């Protein structure tokens with residue numbers, strides 16, 4: 001039978017098996033963020049023309065390791081911790097099949113280790129996309145396959161746990177919104193992993209010489225069903241965290257449960273189709289397929305993102321106004337806890353994701369516009385705006401709450417933690433911006449030497465492009481310091497953090513506790529739509545969106561002069 | 564049909580869908596598998612081979 005402990009801060013009943021699994025997955029995630037982040041810094045320093053740190057072969061090795069360890073390993077381990085947290089802790093439920101969850105953990109860790117060794121030994125610098133006909137060592141594919149099987153087991157445990165929780169009536173009525181979001185992420189994960197299996201297993205056989213040929217276009221279509229959908233897991237996980245933090249810090253309830261759930265449903269139906277935006281310039285696939293998947297269907301998913309982007313700050317505004325922060329349009333926002341990294345990280349994630357990742361994503365997902373930036377540094381610029389200042393920053397914000405709560409320890413460096421989200425958000429936000437700037441000037445992605453020193457046909461980028469790459473290097477250093485402070489704080493807290501004041505003393509000053517358990521674990525809307533500040537923010541966002549979108553059409557018309 | 568919706572009391576259809584993880588899982592896998600994967604693969608298969 002499952003054993004439980006009661007969390008003195010929140011009153012959550014936590015299954016001990018789940019507790020352990022959440023902790024191990026989260027810690028492993030952070031370790032890989034450290035490894036992958038270091039590779040990222042080396043890549044950025046190589047692309048800084050004045051520094052040009054690594055030789056060519058090591059550059060591609062580092063780029064491969066960076067993509068794998070941050071995009072896949074850090075993110076997915078954290079997501080496993082997150083879905084276990086949502087299924088078990090937020091539902092007050094026991095974890096079903098903890099042994100399977102451990103098997104999943106071991107497969108993921110083993111797989112990550114195997115692939116890393118393959119990359120570090122230098123035989124697999126194929127980048128994380130591993131497009132054939134480039135072939136990596138067979139262990140490279142094997143490791144990813146094992147990792148994916150482990151992640152699929154985690155999805156299984158999640159579904160088994162929420163279904164059992166319903167049967168055992170550990171919660172009433174519908175799933176709480178945050179858990180519903182986690183379920184949406186897990187559903188997308190199942191499609192993601194199945195796509196990965198369908199393409200990586202044959203590719204592995206090909207690397208073992210058991211299969212003669214992998215069709216390159218077929219690979220790209222199915223691989224992106226995996227590669228892109230995995231990014232959508234991140235988006236959904238990050239949005240669930242926004243809702244969770246709004247609930248935890250403010251007792252905020254969504255403006256409308258129905259609308260928010262409807263938006264998640266739009267994700268389930270349409271978000272994954274956007275995988276097609278990676279194939280917009282591939283020959284052989286029809287415009288009908290491209291446009292259906294990246295426009296008609298996708299815009300419904302974009303609509304869903306804008307709904308979440310509106311309703312999360314709206315929920316916070318409604319909760320703050322209820323507490324009396326009613327002056328003017330923005331008192332509720334000015335008087336928010338900007339010194340608390342849980343809040344500042346979450347709110348920066350929301351803003352930066354919207355402006356840097358979201359707007360640019362819609363632009364580049366448009367078939368005609370895509371050609372302006374295809375395969376330039378604009379692309380990594382865009383996705384450091386989604387997966388770094390959006391997802392990674394949201395995960396960091398959540399960790400500032402989760403780690404002290406689960407381990408019952410005080411943060412070791414609270415002073416540094418206060419600044420960390422700004423440092424990381426600003427640094428990486430600038431990385432994203434400068435890469436996009438350089439990309440607009442034509443600088444290619446995944447390229448060791450933009451001076452083309454030993455090329456037969458030379459090419460000179462405008463001086464501004466070199467400047468951007470230098471500034472990108474500086475911003476990368478700032479962002480990396482931010483990442484390092486986060487890692488130091490997490491590891492330090494777990495290893496040397498002071499134990500929190502025991503429950504009785506804390507209980508006296510804990511009016512926040514019921515709101516945590518209340519707003520994050522139950523069904524219910526805020527019951528108001530009077531959030532004028534949020535609507536003003538939304539209008540600013542829409543204006544920026546529309547301007548940026550149409551400026552790029554103008555720009556497209558100038559890409560090829562016709563006379 | 565009307566039997567079904569009466570059988571569950573007054574829970575609206577939409578909410579029944581949202582409360583059913585397995586149903587959502589099925590449509591969440593089926594939708595991209597059909598529109599993205601199947602359709603895409605069929606287009607690639609129907610590209611004529613060079614003689």
Ligand code: HEM
Pocket residue numbers: 037038040041043044047063064066067070071075127128129377380384387388392431444445446447476477479480483
């Ligand atoms: C320490 C902070 C980071 C720095 C300084 C950094 C910097 C960079 C740079 C300069 C590139 C190379 C672009 C190119 O030459 O094509 C890159 C690629 C990439 N980064 Fe980061 N990054 C950081 C964190 C992250 C994080 C947290 C993630 C994901 C969660 C991420 C995901 C990626 C991916 C997927 C690529 C593409 C690799 C490829 O093209 O194969 N990065 N990064």
Ligand SMILES: [Cu+2]
Pocket residue numbers: 227228231274275277278
């Ligand atoms: Cu994508």
